[in-house]
Amino acid sequence: MRKLYFLLPGTGGKFACGGLWAELKTMRLAQHICSAEVVTYRQREKDTLFLDDLLQTPADDSAIFVLSWGFDVPKLIKKVGDRRHALYHAHSAGYGFSVPARIPIITVSRNTLGYWGQRAPHSLIYYLPNEISDEFCDRHLPRDIDVLVQARKSSSYLLNQLVPALQKDCKVMVVDSYIEDLAALFNRAKVYLYDSSEYWALQRVSEGFGLQPLEAIACGCQVFSSLNGGLSDYLDPGFNSQKIAGYSTKFDVVRIQKTLKSCDLPSRNISSDAEFLQEYRRNSILQKLEHVMNEVNNFFDHKPTDSADIPAFTKRHLTRLFLSKSFAKVRRRFQ
Structure with a gap:
């Protein structure tokens, strides 16, 4: 499998939140099935790769950049470019940006799955929920x-x-x-x-x-x-x-x-x-993650031999379809 670079603004401090911990947990799970490490892009951190430095090297077919920080995703897509493989790990929905079909999407909830199923109908999309660690269990203690x-x-x-x-x-x-x-x-x-x-x-x-x-x-x-x-x-x-x-x-x-x-x-x-x-425990998540990453890697193996040719849901395309269907209805009515 290709190596995964998880792009994060930082690994603590002002960036500390549930989304960061969930992404770091996913990265550690990924390390069980392939090589994976964090790459920061807003602040440099000791013993951690920095995106600007990494992008100075030639594009590498053996790596996938994992984007997740919602508000930064559009600029990261542009920065990584179309010569490098990218994957969007989608948590929240509703940011308003689009993702090109060349970037597969892994969603953490079915709610987000449905959102991207409508917004990116020609992308490969998968569902991989967040992990609930084994420490979260009923210890059968008195509740005060x-x-x-x-x-x-x-x-x-x-x-x-x-x-x-x-x-x-x-x-x-x-x-x-x-x-x-x-x-x-x-x-x-x-x-x-x-x-x-x-x-x-x-x-x-x-x-x-x-x-x-x-x-x-x-x-x-x-x-x-x-x-x-x-x-x-x-x-x-x-x-x-x-x-x-x-x-x-x-x-x-x-x-x-x-x-x-x-x-x-x-x-x-x-x-x-x-x-x-x-469904949310470690073994289930690992099994799903391995299967999803196999499919993603197969897609990136195939992509160089093909080009995207499915019409996007642009305003022009949808307007043309609407007018075509409307004219067809009028013709049928007069016939």
Whole structure:
């Protein structure tokens, strides 16, 4: 297989976020099936390749540049050029740019898969969800937190209306800093609240995957969450979760209190569904990644002997099709 260069602006500091950790985790998984390493392009880092330096060398057929940082993808496509192989690892959707058909796309959610299926209909597109590490599991320990909330990405409704209402009768913990062992915290909580719809609406892009609710489910939490973007991939309201912000604050409080009471029953088993989570565990992800990379490598083997000849969905092409179909309807009517 060809070597993978994962292009990232940096590996920490101001670039630290869930998307960065997920991409680094994917890079480490890729190292099990081929050669892979990080290449930074905004800041130079010790013992790490820098993109400008790498591009000074001749184009190499034995390497693939993996693009992922949404806002930077258009300029990275231009910078890498069409003489080098590139792959887009798509997390969030809605940035508005296009990807040429010569660049395969790997999406982290079915929501993003559908977005690119419409926007890049002639690209090779694959689905590879993010990994849920084995540390995220139900440790069957006493749970001393009724309701857990992470302030980052939480809506103003969640923080300013729902949390104060719950604090009157429940032990609520709001976390507003980095947590070293998030799995341990999830194992202390009975209910986890997540509402990122407002955050992503302000960002004008989608929730790419939404790791935290799935990690919380894996740890045995009862989850109340929004269903925007990639969250709709795995959340099934009324079955493995509940929809948050349901009509009114009072109704949310009633439903959460009812869930807390059921958690306290001796017969209640706050446990995750191992079969449901299997799709997101390491072995499943590795198997899919290896299969996808085999297909991507086969495509790049073939590409030099062929050229793209499927008409793109340009405005001119769609206008021509619309007018053609409209004239055909008029002719049939008069005939």
